[in-house]
Amino acid sequence: xxxxxxxxxxxxxxxxxxxxxxxxxxxxxxxxxxxxxxxxxxxxxxxxxxxxxxxxxxxxxxxxxxxxxxxxxxxxxxxxxxxxxxxxxxxxxxxxxxxxxxxxxxxxxxxxxxxxxxxxxxxxxxxxxxxxxxxxxxxxxxxxxxxxxxxxxxxxxxxxxxxxxxxxxxxxxxxxxxxxxxxxxxxxxxxxxxxxxxxxxxxxxxxxxxxxxxxxxxxxxxxxxxxxxxxxxxxxxxxxxxxxxxxxxxxxxxxxxxxxxxxxxxxxxxxxxxxxxxxxxxxxxxxxxxxxxxxxxxxxxxxxxxxxxxxxxxxxxxxxxxxxxxxxxxxxxxxxxxx
Numbered sequence: 642x643x644x645x646x647x648x649x650x651x652x653x654x655x656x657x658x659x660x661x662x663x664x665x666x667x668x669x670x671x672x673x674x675x676x677x678x679x680x681x682x683x684x685x686x687x688x689x690x691x692x693x694x695x696x697x698x699x700x701x702x703x704x705x706x707x708x709x710x711x712x713x714x715x716x717x718x719x720x721x722x723x724x725x726x727x728x729x730x731x732x733x734x735x736x737x738x739x740x741x742x743x744x745x746x747x748x749x750x751x752x753x754x755x756x757x758x759x760x761x762x763x764x765x766x767x768x769x770x771x772x773x774x775x776x777x778x779x780x781x782x783x784x785x786x787x788x789x790x791x792x793x794x795x796x797x798x799x800x801x802x803x804x805x806x807x808x809x810x811x812x813x814x815x816x817x818x819x820x821x822x823x824x825x826x827x828x829x830x831x832x833x834x835x836x837x838x839x840x841x842x843x844x845x846x847x848x849x850x851x852x853x854x855x856x857x858x859x860x861x862x863x864x865x866x867x868x869x870x871x872x873x874x875x876x877x878x879x880x881x882x883x884x885x886x887x888x889x890x891x892x893x894x895x896x897x898x899x900x901x902x903x904x905x906x907x908x909x910x911x912x913x914x915x916x917x918x919x920x921x922x923x924x925x926x927x928x929x930x931x932x933x934x935x936x937x938x939x940x941x942x943x944x945x946x947x948x949x950x951x952x953x954x955x956x957x958x959x960x961x962x963x964x965x966x967x968x969x970x971x972x973x974x975x976x977x978x979x980x
Contacts, residue, residue: 647977648969649866652878670787671718676875677790678714678863687781690720695775698912698972701815702838703774704729704746709844710865710914711778712754716846717861717917719788719853720780725751727761727776732769743772754846788853791879792860793920799884799944800919800926802848802933803841804892805869806908807915809972811838813900817975824903834896841937843915848938852917855932857925864913866970871910872918873964874953880920883947886964888957890943904975910967920946 645651650658652675659673670688671681679692692714696706704727712722727747731740740763751758756778766773814821814834821831845863852858860880864872869891877884893908901908917938921929926942933940947954953964969977 646969646973648973651968671790674790674879676862676879679718681718681787687783688720688787690715690718690780690782691777692779693775693777695773697773698812698816698976702746703772704743705750706843707774707776708747708750708754708756708778709842711776712756713843713845713849713863713914715778715780716849717788717863718780718782718790719786719850719858719861720782721850722754722756722778722780722846724759724779725756725776726759727774729761729763730766730769730773730775731764732771733765733767735765735772739772743774754844786853788858788861790860790862791881793876793880793882793946794859794922795882795946795948796922797859797920797946798923798926798942799873799886799946800921800929800940801869801891801943802845802917802919802938802940803915804894804897804939805916806897806911806913807837807841807894808843808865809868809912809970810834810894810897810900811836811843812912812972813904813975814896817904821900821903826899826903830896830899834900837894837896837915841915845915845917845938847936848917848933851932851936852919852921852929855925855928857921857928858919859922860918860920862918864916864918866912866973867967868908868910868913868970869916869918870965871967871970872913874966876918876920877953880946881949883949883951883953884944884964885947885954885956886944888955890941892939892941901971906971906975907965907967909965910971912970912972
């Protein structure tokens with residue numbers, strides 16, 4: 642039997658596993674589903690939103706990463722991130738300053754988001770080649786303010802904030818800089834790409850909460866592993882709808898374009914934290930755009946939601962084709978080549 646590739650479990654396998662999970666507690670409002678990035682539990686007057694995600698590719702700034710990606714997914718349900726737990730696994734023989742640096746990053750990232758670090762676990766672990774950080778973020782949202790993962794409706798506009806692919810571009814610039822320079826990417830482009838991690842940064846918390854507060858949002862999604870294309874597939878699958886995406890309207894960072902060209906990668910499948918997908922009815926578009934731009938995130942219309950059965954379509958260069966599907970992220974594909 643062929644082994645699984647590096648990256649997410651294949652969606653059909655994951656779906657089969659999740660469908661077999663019993664949920665005996667009726668207070669679970671949002672249960673595990675492919676593409677649903679957080680769970681929701683009814684706690685009475687408030688809803689508790691819970692998320693867990695690891696950082697496995699990055700080594701530099703791993704503590705900062707793990708807070709951001711977990712906070713993003715909580716905010717995409719309209720909830721304010723509040724409490725964080727972190728499990729940090731370190732390789733044998735790692736120097737104490739490494740543990741201190743990662744811990745400092747976690748504390749600083751939590752402080753910047755107004756999140757309380759309330760626990761977790763630290764361990765030096767046999768057989769690791771690099772540090773691993775696993776986070777669990779909890780947030781809360783008032784009843785009636787929850788943005789459900791599968792809420793996109795036919796007729797909605799698809800909006801995208803910032804540009805793709807911030808996280809994947811920054812990660813490759815930091816972890817594969819020698820290969821990029823060797824393949825002709827100018828040093829100043831690599832340097833700019835490295836800085837994208839913090840400027841504009843991979844957090845979508847404030848733009849997600851600003852969009853949700855308008856009342857004109859049917860769904861929010863933070864495209865991460867598998868890039869924008871996978872985020873679109875997940876949004877459509879959860880809602881049972883089709884999509885038409887204007888590929889020429891997708892904002893693409895020049896640094897991302899240069900790095901993907903040099904490494905032979907497709908930007909649509911590249912780790913995309915930092916951009917936010919929004920499904921909004923046309924009459925609410927201006928309110929959402931204005932709210933998002935007021936917190937510093939540009940916002941572009943990249944497509945529309947179609948009725949069920951019409952498929953996922955990509956318009957590019959005057960051609961209409963199926964939206965590509967990436968079984969694993971382009972970052973994972975690059976690192977799996979061992980170069």
